[in-house]
Amino acid sequence: MTAPFDQADGDTLHEECGVFGIFGHQNAAALTVLGLHALQHRGQEASGIVTFDNGQFSAERHMGLVGDIFGGKNSARVAGLKGNAAIGHNRYSTAGGSAPRNIQPMFADLTGGGIAIGHNGNLTNARTLRSELVREGAIFQSTSDTEVIIHLTARSAYRPIVDKLVDALRQVKGAYSLVALTSKKLIGVRDPWGVRPLVLGRLDAAHILASETCALDIIGAEFVRDVGPGEIVVITKDGIESYYPFKKQPSRFCIFEYIYFSRPDSVVEGRNVYELRKLTGEQLATESPADADMVIPVPDSSIPAAIGFANASGLPFELGIIRNHYVGRTFIEPTDGIRHFGVRKKHNPNRATLKGKRVVLVDDSIVRGTTSKKIVQMVRDAGATEVHFRVASPPTAHSCFYGVDTPNTDDLLAHRMDVETMRRTIGADSLAFITMDGLYRAMGGSKRDAASPQFCDACFSGAYPIELTDISGGAKDNQLSLLADVA
């Protein structure tokens, strides 16, 4: 699968957000910019930062990439964000939800003080709650489900603001890792299933929250620990307090974070993402070897899995496809007529390497299959005599409703076809996916526990760990926005 910047072809999965928070550092805003920059892969639509200083919250929220929003001629925005505490957010959204009013962190003045919230994930009962709130007179400013959390927090009868937030979160269902900032506190929360990541770090006396450890690395902060599923950490000038105020649930971390979303240099839930991806490739080679001359990754995200495949198979690893790193997502519009050029724009075959060779093409997933088909054809056109396609995840046959933008289920190739039909459709000589148990073995387990899976793997298995209230209640099959934005 191509990397998150390659969104123009509509054939990729996208993480919906990255969050960052820091408390107790005089350069809080500037460090948040760096943290968001390291988390750019989790969302490229928009970014925002909220700080607190001397009785006042300040905010900058804009569409675009972090470097464009807060760098160069816009660096004065950072200087205007005063204070020793900040939270930041990178947003990815579908077209319907990308209006500026949805940019986070969102802010509200409540009884007891202001609160800003940045949220990674997706609530599965947000539409239901929103309808109830609107019926009761709530006026929404955005279509983001984060605002549902803010409304519920505002209406809570509890007094301390942390209790209000907990009261609100007890009413929501779904996946969330969020950071919140009040006048005195930085708060981090993970949903009881722990679907999305959140880590705690430290830089001198400052405490940090971030979606991934790569955001700690960039500012020279040390990793302290993961925030646990269902945990709320409250950071004040007196230190950190930890609470578990939600009903305990079985841990269901998103297995796709390891396969594709997280940066390979991040350590996620104690596991190095790069090493795990190599292990998936090794497992795949053991399960589905191919008689070929070389192993080629579909760059960039599949490179570690291809290295693992090459290591285990004894075949040479070659860069048979070169990726252009300077392709912005707005370069062309994702219309059917020009998608073909989109693939060639991003990937070009290394003809001298491919000519006359039998290749194993390793990718981390197949979504719609349109890109896979074009890449197979491109490699053949470059002179490869055989193309064996190997995928380091099981067939993606179900949509995600927990914060990852996937096509509707009917548009997923694996939902419509068996493996042999998929092979014919993408034009490969052979096609194989890692097995579910093989994936779990690569993650360090023996196999998937069918009664209580160790991870969320719903996009492969269809076994959704958290109730899909909006969907089962008849809400429109759209996992991201609550309303369609009208331009």
Ligand code: SF4
């Ligand atoms: Fe991750 Fe898939 Fe579960 Fe979504 S459905 S949280 S992408 S494993």
